[in-house]
Amino acid sequence: GTAEAENGVLDIPVADRGLVYRFADAKAPAGSVQLTSENPQSTPHNIAVDGNGLDEKGEVVTAGGTSEVTVDLQPGEYSFYCSVPGHREGGMEGKLTVE
DSSP states (O other), rough: EEOOOTTTEEEOOBOOOOOOOOOOEEEESEEEEEEEEEEOOSOOOOOOOTTEEEEEEEEOOOOEEEEEEEEEOOOOOEEEEEEEETTTTTTEEEEEOOO
């Protein structure tokens, strides 16, 4: 499925296990968007976004914590990912389309 922003918040939770989010794709309108990612795992994860000159990272959290980052998005393609070393390379990333 695709995560969609609602009221300026784009929620992309971490899956119950593994180096993966519950969504591989996300959509958001241009403008200020808060990305949130609850992590149910004991493994540390966060939410980060890059593309179009942007590279912002939320706090790394574990065990029910929520990582958050607020970014000003222009129309285009971005990636959301986990910035913990090795996690993005392990597949913990997805595509964010901004319209």
